[in-house]
Amino acid sequence: MTKSPIIVSLLAAAVAFATPSYADKLDDIIASGTLRCAVVLDFPPMGMRDESNNPVGFDVDYCNDLAAALGVKAEIVETPFPERIPALMSGRVDVGVASTSDTLERAKTVGMSIPYYAFENAVVANNKVEMASWEDMKGKTVGATAGTYEAIWLEKQVTEWGEGTFRPYQTQADVFLALSQGQLDATVSTVEVANANVNSGNFPGIRVVDKAPMVPDYVALFTLREEYGLLNYLNLFVNQQVRTGRYAELYAKWVGEGEPANLTIPGVYR
Amino acid sequence: MFNYTFQWKQAMARLPQMLDGAIVTMQIAILSMIIGILLAIMLTMFRLSGIRVLSAIAKTWVEIARNTPALFQIYMAHFGLGSFGLHLSPYLSLLIGITFNNAGYLTENFRGALKAIPDTQTRAARSLGLGQAGAFRYVVLPQMLRISFLPMTNQMVWAVLMTSLGVTVGMSTDLYGVTQALNALTFRTFELFALAAVIFYVITKVITLGARLIAARLFRY
Numbered sequence: 001m002t003k004s005p006i007i008v009s010l011l012a013a014a015v016a017f018a019t020p021s022y023a024d025k026l027d028d029i030i031a032s033g034t035l036r037c038a039v040v041l042d043f044p045p046m047g048m049r050d051e052s053n054n055p056v057g058f059d060v061d062y063c064n065d066l067a068a069a070l071g072v073k074a075e076i077v078e079t080p081f082p083e084r085i086p087a088l089m090s091g092r093v094d095v096g097v098a099s100t101s102d103t104l105e106r107a108k109t110v111g112m113s114i115p116y117y118a119f120e121n122a123v124v125a126n127n128k129v130e131m132a133s134w135e136d137m138k139g140k141t142v143g144a145t146a147g148t149y150e151a152i153w154l155e156k157q158v159t160e161w162g163e164g165t166f167r168p169y170q171t172q173a174d175v176f177l178a179l180s181q182g183q184l185d186a187t188v189s190t191v192e193v194a195n196a197n198v199n200s201g202n203f204p205g206i207r208v209v210d211k212a213p214m215v216p217d218y219v220a221l222f223t224l225r226e227e228y229g230l231l232n233y234l235n236l237f238v239n240q241q242v243r244t245g246r247y248a249e250l251y252a253k254w255v256g257e258g259e260p261a262n263l264t265i266p267g268v269y270r
Numbered sequence: 271m272f273n274y275t276f277q278w279k280q281a282m283a284r285l286p287q288m289l290d291g292a293i294v295t296m297q298i299a300i301l302s303m304i305i306g307i308l309l310a311i312m313l314t315m316f317r318l319s320g321i322r323v324l325s326a327i328a329k330t331w332v333e334i335a336r337n338t339p340a341l342f343q344i345y346m347a348h349f350g351l352g353s354f355g356l357h358l359s360p361y362l363s364l365l366i367g368i369t370f371n372n373a374g375y376l377t378e379n380f381r382g383a384l385k386a387i388p389d390t391q392t393r394a395a396r397s398l399g400l401g402q403a404g405a406f407r408y409v410v411l412p413q414m415l416r417i418s419f420l421p422m423t424n425q426m427v428w429a430v431l432m433t434s435l436g437v438t439v440g441m442s443t444d445l446y447g448v449t450q451a452l453n454a455l456t457f458r459t460f461e462l463f464a465l466a467a468v469i470f471y472v473i474t475k476v477i478t479l480g481a482r483l484i485a486a487r488l489f490r491y
Binding site: 081082085086089105106108109110143146147148151152155165166167168169170174177178181182183 | 274280348349352353355357359360437438439440442447450451453454455456457458459460
């Protein structure tokens with residue numbers, strides 16, 4: 001079978017023309033001029049709204065910094081905890097700056113950066129409940145925000161104890177409302193959130209009891225699993241935030257006194 | 271732009287847990303229907319009673335149940351009552367919220383059904399020596415339930431779907447609650463929710479088909 005060289009070369013040209021030059025997510029973001037971040041705005045002081053209803057908090061600033069580094073405009077997309085992944089997968093956001101714990105189970109689905117923050121967790125109880133340490137949670141009605149690291153930990157504890165009840169609520173505000181009303185005896189939340197809520201006066205009748213004995217909850221930025229270019233960028237960005245002192249600055253601004261948690265684990269690389 | 275690789279095996283491994291959840295969902299839907307029908311019959315009788323207070327109660331119930339979101343009704347059962355120190359478990363809050371909604375809608379359905387039953391039926395029953403209550407119970411009520419049978423099926427389907435609102439009050443053992451919890455654990459959102467949707471679909475299909483079979487018997491002649 002012989003083909004006319006003209007047809008062959010036309011075909012070749014058509015193929016070359018039809019094959020799009022591959023641009024990855026990192027290029028897409030820079031080209032579009034906007035970085036869309038999934039941020040949870042029900043999680044003070046990481047994400048919340050100020051008096052004029054503007055998104056503020058550690059995660060919001062972190063997204064703004066990232067956008068600035070990329071040379072684009074930041075767009076904060078409010079995303080409740082359970083909707084972080086649908087928001088990413090449906091292309092509504094480019095990255096998650098949403099205090100997302102970097103569990104191995106989740107890393108099967110999304111790509112996680114190196115940790116950009118670490119939480120310690122506190123046990124908060126209703127004043128009417130006798131509780132001296134975290135172990136007194138055994139047998140009590142406890143709850144936490146569905147889908148969070150502490151909720152997963154707490155539910156596992158309750159199962160191990162074999163007594164008591166675990167209730168996942170949809171938002172942090174609902175957890176503290178239930179705790180304040182006495183529907184829950186105790187909850188576990190990050191020290192930052194616990195202190196913010198106890199001191200806010202929005203939820204009377206609650207107190208911080210103890211630290212929860214968890215491995216610090218390291219949280220990562222996340223994006224699509226296969227976007228290595230962007231993931232590399234995110235890793236370097238986190239590194240630079242610490243290196244330049246911006247991490248400590250944001251910590252002082254949103255969390256307060258003290259040292260921000262160390263993001264490295266001695267003895268391992270990542 | 272939908273960038274996702276579906277991993278069905280991971281979701282299918284969770285199927286037994288989700289089916290356990292489906293049983294809880296069915297349980298709540300069925301209980302809320304049985305109690306809802308009884309309450310709706312009571313509210314319908316309140317309306318017919320001619321006693322001002324009773325018919326006002328019935329009217330208020332129907333107004334709230336039909337004109338506010340089911341989500342609000344369930345939320346109020348948990349956090350609303352909770353603020354008065356009355357603490358209901360998530361299961362009970364969800365059951366009460368859905369039952370409240372069911373009763374309101376069914377009362378309206380029954381009212382429509384009553385309009386389709388001519389007064390002459392009651393008069394005929396009375397002339398045979400039945401009292402006011404007897405005429406309602408033996409003559410009007412059975413016809414009313416028959417006429418409103420298909421709307422009741424709709425309500426049953428709606429009750430099944432309403433269970434998904436339980437997550438707002440901390441419910442984690444029903445189908446939707448289980449799905450949410452698994453999602454938090456694995457982030458396999460789309461597989462899990464697709465699976466849950468199929469289970470919901472099958473449940474409601476079984477209900478409508480079952481109802482059609484029963485209806486065929488009920489409305490044979």
